[in-house]
Amino acid sequence: MLIHNRRHANLWTLLAPPAIWAVHFLLCYVAAAIACAKGGGPWVDLTSLRWVILGITLPALGLILVAGRQARRHWGFGTDDPPHDQATDEDRQHFLGYATLLLCALSFVSVIFVAMPAITIADCR
Amino acid sequence: MPPEADAARRRAQEERLERTWETPPGWRYWSAVNNTEVGLWYTATSFLFFLLAGALALLVRAQLAVPDNDLISASLYNQAFTLHGTAMMFLFAVPIFEAVAILLLPTMLAARDLPFPRLSAYGYWCFLIGGVFVMGSILFNSAPDAGWFMYPPLTTDPKLTGIGADIWLLGLSFIEVASIAAAVELIVGVLKCRPPGMRINTMPLYCWYVLIVGGMILFAFPPLIAGDILFELERLAGWPFFDASRGGDPVLWQHLFWIFGHPEVYIVFLPSIALLAMIVPTFAKRPIIGYSWIVLAAVGTGFLSFGLWVHHMFTTGLPAISLGFFSAASEAVAIPTGVQIFVFVATMLAGRMTRSTPMLFAAGALAIFVFGGLTGVMVAIAPFDWQAHDSYFVVAHLHYVLIGGMVLPLFAGAYYYYPLVMARKLSDRIGRWVFWLMFLGFNIAFLPMHFTGLRGMPRRVFTYPGGIGWDWLNLVSTLGAVVFAAGVLLFTWDAVWGIRRRADSPRNPWGAGTLEWLNPIPGPDYGVRSVPAIASRYPLWDDPELPRRVDEGREFLPDAEEGKRETLVTSVLDARPIQCLRVPGNSFMxxxxxxxxxxxxxxxxxxxxxxxxxxxxxxxxxxLVWLWRGTAMVPEKREKDIGHGVRLPLYASGIQSVGWWAMFITMTGDMTAFASLVFSYFYFWTIHPVFPPLDAAGMKMGPGLLWPGVALLAALGAWGAMLWARARNGAGRAGGLRLGLLAATLLALASGGAMLMGPWAGGLDPTTHAYPAAVWVLLGWAALHLAVGVIMTLYALARSLAGKLTRDHDIDIHNVVLYWHFAAITAVVTLATVALFPLLA
Structure with a gap:
């Protein structure tokens, strides 16, 4: 799997965490669009949609955490300080791991951001 | 080797390189395809469009200077502001990124050229023709006049908008082709054409940005191309995609436009910020602090920017929860954007800054951009946007973002890179004048617009009554615009005439550490004298002997023995040399x-x-002639010694070949356009209570199951025949290859025919309702892909018959089969959507 048990980091492992964010975002948007368009009017109760969003958000956060664990391993658990600028296999791996870890953090926060409207908005107005 | 013999060897090598890479003289100059010429034309042309679009802005400001002004008519005003926005975005901001990248990227990678020089040239000529067509329309009083985002239903009515909307749609679709061509070139360039040893963790940050922006283009531009197709079908053939009275929806256009339009803002912003990532370390005299953080910012912004498009549509009445998602993502994107700015500031603080004109522009850019970013955070909050929407507040915000985030960094880059490209520095004294005129002029023009907007002045009105609090604010804005324009003109004068009186710049005039400053100034036509192995992020700082070794031809590829243009192809992560790529030379094709x-x-x-x-x-x-004569060329030998005892193949196919990557990347973009059409189909499903709608007889409309079923089987058969053909070729059986290609051709034609028979036999009239139009457009798209597949298949057949496609030289068949994978996916998804989904709906 791309985010788990990969021996070597590469560009795909780097792109995986924000891709998880993108899929989460798309699912939330599509689910809400369909719920409101097909629900019949602005007063549609969105309780079930809000549970759906929770059900999408928790796995997305979990996947990002898994990706983050792998990224931390690729980074060498921080034993080597940045800038990881040597022309060696090790520094390349550490750099990719570190950058992926940062992207995991950004993606994690962004997934929470995107899910937050579901906490307060209860209908389709 | 005795010194005299060594010198003679070097001279002979240099002569051969010069002959091979020579810029053609006389009228043949325009057949050049090398990045140095194409990049220069591209930059000059887009800058010219910038000046013209700026002149239109001055016309707009002159009209708005005083209330009840009648300087120009409402009609001309509409054309002026529409063309101003259109030209600034499509003819300046995006093309100049491509231009600068084509110009600079090979030098940063110490590559002789990018892998597809003729594609760059094609892109340039497309851009020039499309640009002149769109821009020239105002001279005939027929320019587009409905705003740069062309909202229907105003624009879909030919009586209201005239031919201007067609010029916009078709002219810009054509230019988008050039953008996608540039994206292919730049992505493959960054991934595959780095010098040996320049690993992914040591490549210049500019390359990271180019890579990300190239990827963003592939996902952002195709939705607009798809939208343009729908739009033109409505205008030219009456297919009602955006006509609410016939089941369409104008808001669909807004979705398609902004799925393109918002990422586009970042597509123009990131490459300009990338210039700062090159400039700041040079003047701080230290490596950038937080290289990985810049990568985070570039990648993070690249992704998040696709989750913002609805913040342009907060007032369309979408449900609040949908607005909430986009509002949240719009706030989140401030995180990576801010990270970049902190990285630059930290690098400046930690280094020993030297004062310089490029840094002056960089500092001004950051100040203006931060201001624009903060108003961006304000308008990202939906309730605030409801108040400010379509007012001058938004005009002020977007100009702060674009001029701070794009124009001023670009000017910083112009001052920084002028010696590299034109061999001379721009004047620092004039540069300070230019900066202050632009900086002050900009703020005088656009700061008041926040207040004009908050006082209620809407965008795009051609005049306004006096005495409602807008008069002096508008006058001040106009004066500021004139001051800003004076700065731009002064820069233009210095860049074109001023530098003629100055001496050539010394080598590496700023004492920079990255490879673009490796060559002597002015540089030879062939670019780098020999391709160095790289082991750090700032090789010129870390290895002071490097320029000497490169100049003496002691690194890789120091010669052009066979008189062919060559550059190195290396692996994606670690830049291990894997191929010596022959690139095609100058051509009018x-x-x-x-x-x-x-x-x-x-x-x-x-x-x-x-x-x-x-x-x-x-x-x-x-x-086809161009491809036949210039691609997949069979070399006279298998391998070549590139120096230091390294022998590399001259021919590589499949995933090893740059052509395969180009096909993959192009088809990724193609799939995005297709996904946008599928999105449109499902969008119609969401807005119609009964789907598919009922026909006159009360039956559900649709293409039925029979013809789509036949089409599916034939398409899969064609795909299978291609796989079989490739396998036979791999086994050395030319007969099997040709048989497979012929079978695929026949099956593809049958499939395409059956696809179109479905809606035809089902009596679907695309002018009656958006649903049949959506079915026709999807099936037409899939059939068109099969037709293109047929052309490619027949091309491969001809190559095989001509002996250019064999078991050992099989680039063509691999690339054509790759195309067929995508064509098969398109066919299957299309048929499932139009035939099976109505059964579920």
Missing amino acids: PMAAAVLTGAVFILTTFHLYWTGLAVGVAAILSI
């Missing part, structure tokens, strides 16, 4: 192909369909 392609779009604009079709066939033939 890209220009001819672009002229013919452009003619198709222009003739279509004027409804000359049959002539357009004939020219279209000629355009396809010209592209």
Whole structure:
């Protein structure tokens, strides 16, 4: 799997965490669009949609955490300080791991951001 | 080797390199395809469009200077502001990124050229033709006049908008082709053409940005192309995609436009910020602090920017929860954007800054951009946006973002890179004047607009009554615009005439550490004298002997023994050399192909369909001639010694070949356009209570199951035949290859025919309702892909018959089969959507 048990980091492992964010975002948007368009009017109760969003958000956060664990391993658990600028296999791996870890953090926060409207908005107005 | 013999060897090598890479003299100069020429034309042309679009802005400001002004008519005003926005975005901001990247990227990578020089040239000529067509329309009083985002239903009515909307749609679709071509070139360039040893963790940050932005283009531009197709079908053929009275929805256009339009803001912002990432370390005299954080910012912004598009549509009445998602993502994107700014500030603080004109522009850019970013955080909050929407507040915000985030960094880059490209520095004294005129002029022009907007002045009004609090604010804005324009003109004067009186710049004039400053100034036509192995992020700082070794031809590829243009291809992560790539030389073919392609779009604009079709066939033939003579060339030997005892193959196919990557990347973009059409189909499902709608007899409309079923089987058969053909070729059986290609051709034609038979036999009239129109457009798209597949398949057949496609030289078949994978996916998804989904709905 791309985010788990990969021996070597590469560009795909780097792109995986924000891709998880993108899929989460798309699912939330599509689910809400369909719920409101097909629900019949602005007063549609969105309780079930809000549970759906929770059900999408928790796995997305979990996947990002898994990706983050792998990224931390690729980074060498921080034993080597940045800038990881040597022309060696090790520094390349550490750099990719570190950058992926940062992207995991950004993606994690962004997934929470995107899910937050579901906490307060209860209908389709 | 004795010193005299060594010198003679070097001279002979240099002469051969010069002969091989020589810029053609006389009128043949325009056949050049090398990045140094194409990049320069591209930059100059887009800058010219910037000046013209700026002149239109001055016209707009002059009209708004005083209330009840009658300087220009409402109609001309509409054309001026529409063309101003359109040209600034499509003819300046995006093209100049491509231009600068084509110009600079090979030097940063110490590559002789990018992998597809003729593609760059084709892109340039497309851009020039499309740009002149769109821009020239105002001279005939027929420019687009409905705002740069062309909202229907105003624009879909030919009586209201005239031919201007067609010029916009077709002219810009044509230019988008050039953008996608540039994206292919730049992505493959960054991934595969780095010098040996320049690993992914040591490549210049500019390359990271180019890579990300190239990827963003592939996902952002195709939705607009798809939207343009729907739009033109509505205008030219009456297919009602955006007509609410016939089941369409104007808001669909807004979705498609902004799925493109918002990422586009970042597509123009990131490459300009990338210039700062090169400039700041040079003047701080230290490596950038937080290289990985810049990568985070570039990648993070690249992704998040696709989750913002609805923040342009907060007032369309979408449900609040949908607005909430986009509002949240719009706030989140401030995180990576801010990270970049902190990285630059930290690098400046930690280094020993030297004062310079590029840094002056960089500092001004950051100040203005932060201001624009903060108002961006304000308008990202939906309730605030409801108040400010379509007012001058938004005009002020977007200009702060674009001029701070894009124009001023670009000027910083111009001052920084002028010696590299034109061999001379721009004047620092004039530069300070330019900066202060632009900086003060900008703020005088746009700061008051926040207040004009908050006082209620809407965008795009051509005049306004006096005495409602807008008078002096508008006058001040106009004065500021004039001051800003004076700065731009002063820069232009210095860049074109001023530098003629100055001496050549010394080598590496700023004492920079990255490879673009490796060459002597002015540099030779062949670029780098020999391709160095790289082991750090700032090789010129870390290895002071490097320029000498490179100049003496002691690194890789120091010669052109066979008189062929060559550059190195390396692996993606670690830049291990894997191929010595022969790139095609100068040719008029890209220009001819672009002229013919452009003619198709222009003739279509004027409804000359049959002539357009004939020219279209000629355009396809010209592209085939170009491909036949310039791609997948069979080398005279298998391998070549590139120096230091390294032998590399001259020919590589499949995933090893740059052509395969180009096909993969192009088809990724193609799939995005397809996904946008599928999105449109499902969008219609969401807005219609009964789907598919009922016909006159009360039955559900649809293409049925029979013909789509036949089409599916035939398409899968064609795909299977291609796989079989490739396998036979791999086994050395030319007969099997040709049989497979013929079978695929016949099956593809059958499939395409069956696809179109479905809606035809089902009596679907695309002009009656958006649903049949959506079915036709999806099936037409899939059938068109099969038709293109047939052309490719027949091309491969001809290559095989000519002996250019064999078991050992099989680039063509691998690339064509790769295309077929995508064509098969398109066919299957299309048929499942139009035939099976109605059963579920």
